[in-house]
Amino acid sequence: MAVSDSDMIRAWTQVLTLSKLQPGQIVTILTGEGTHPQNLRTAEIAATTMGAVVSRLYLPPVNGEKSLSRDPLAYLGTTPLTGNAAAIAALKASDLVLDLMTLLFSPEQHDILASGTKILLAVEPPEILARIVPTIEDYHRVKAGAALLENKKVMHVTSPAGTDIRLPMGEFPVVKEYGFVEEPGRWDHWPSGFFFTFPNEGQSQGRIVIDKGDILLPQKYYVSTPITLTVKDGFATDIEGDIDAELLREYTASFNDPEAYAISHIGWGLQTRAYWNTLSLYDREATIGMDARAFNGNFLFSLGPNNEAGGSRTTTCHIDIPLRNCTIDVDGTVVVKDGKVLEELMDYQRSTPAK
Numbered sequence: 001m002a003v004s005d006s007d008m009i010r011a012w013t014q015v016l017t018l019s020k021l022q023p024g025q026i027v028t029i030l031t032g033e034g035t036h037p038q039n040l041r042t043a044e045i046a047a048t049t050m051g052a053v054v055s056r057l058y059l060p061p062v063n064g065e066k067s068l069s070r071d072p073l074a075y076l077g078t079t080p081l082t083g084n085a086a087a088i089a090a091l092k093a094s095d096l097v098l099d100l101m102t103l104l105f106s107p108e109q110h111d112i113l114a115s116g117t118k119i120l121l122a123v124e125p126p127e128i129l130a131r132i133v134p135t136i137e138d139y140h141r142v143k144a145g146a147a148l149l150e151n152k153k154v155m156h157v158t159s160p161a162g163t164d165i166r167l168p169m170g171e172f173p174v175v176k177e178y179g180f181v182e183e184p185g186r187w188d189h190w191p192s193g194f195f196f197t198f199p200n201e202g203q204s205q206g207r208i209v210i211d212k213g214d215i216l217l218p219q220k221y222y223v224s225t226p227i228t229l230t231v232k233d234g235f236a237t238d239i240e241g242d243i244d245a246e247l248l249r250e251y252t253a254s255f256n257d258p259e260a261y262a263i264s265h266i267g268w269g270l271q272t273r274a275y276w277n278t279l280s281l282y283d284r285e286a287t288i289g290m291d292a293r294a295f296n297g298n299f300l301f302s303l304g305p306n307n308e309a310g311g312s313r314t315t316t317c318h319i320d321i322p323l324r325n326c327t328i329d330v331d332g333t334v335v336v337k338d339g340k341v342l343e344e345l346m347d348y349q350r351s352t353p354a355k
């Protein structure tokens with residue numbers, strides 16, 4: 001269902017206000033081949049109406065001939081910024097970058113953020129952006145959830161399907177995604193409403209069962225036959241099952257990179273306006289599947305790189321796998337039970353409001 005320009009302008013205005021955009025600030029809108037025209041049009045109107053000095057920067061696509069998937073989050077590593085001094089200079093000179101093309105986690109992006117530039121990724125179709133417009137409540141909810149991971153030692157995830165994995169953590173920060181960038185140097189993604197950290201390098205042990213109905217991204221489908229990952233010393237050493245396991249095995253093997261099997265970020269979804277079933281309502285290429293990554297109570301883990309959080313793994317393979325019906329235990333406290341967030345543990349008082 002389409003949304004009106006006025007609704008999208010209101011949505012952008014809400015996100016830009018939460019991102020503390022001030023009159024006179026420099027905003028660069030990154031565009032590419034897949035940029036949605038209504039997102040671009042309404043972002044520009046909202047930002048200019050708020051008094052920002054707005055430019056568009058078109059970056060040509062890269063890696064199309066390498067990636068098996070056309071999904072912009074499927075193939076990480078080099079980006080259109082690699083070696084592009086002019087574009088990097090423009091983004092470093094900006095207070096806020098609205099990424100409508102998917103820069104991805106890259107050394108260049110870290111460089112730009114380190115200069116104080118804020119980057120907000122927004123590449124879902126307008127109706128998904130409009131349905132999950134970030135709110136200050138999202139901020140508090142994600143902050144309260146992430147606090148359950150701060151300075152903790154082990155995440156233990158189990159499920160009726162047979163998942164039983166221990167994920168020692170503490171080496172990496174907790175990354176919060178609530179959909180706006182209120183501080184210089186922050187990256188976020190609209191829509192979101194989840195958080196994650198990365199397990200200590202080489203220490204994840206156990207088994208993950210991707211059960212019927214769980215989702216693979218970028219494949220963007222619900223598996224119909226369980227896939228069992230055996231995880232030893234931080235890597236999936238076996239991928240067993242039926243046709244879905246065979247598809248995942250071949251896809252991952254196509255990267256010809258042992259790092260593709262590494263357990264990457266681990267966390268859970270808190271977005272009550274995102275739904276597990278949404279993916280079943282969209283053509284595969286019409287969404288990058290943020291509902292699946294963010295829906296309340298999922299256990300989201302991924303395979304691949306950890307350089308985003310300062311790790312050394314830079315594989316181009318990035319697979320996000322949200323699971324339902326998991327029980328997540330952090331240092332002996334169950335924080336999600338059978339896919340339901342234990343709301344009583346969410347201590348909103350601890351989180352200070354964004355100024």
Ligand SMILES: O=c1ccc(O)c[nH]1
Binds near residue numbers: 177189192
């Ligand atoms: O917003 C995102 C999207 C993908 C991902 O792996 C993490 N965060």
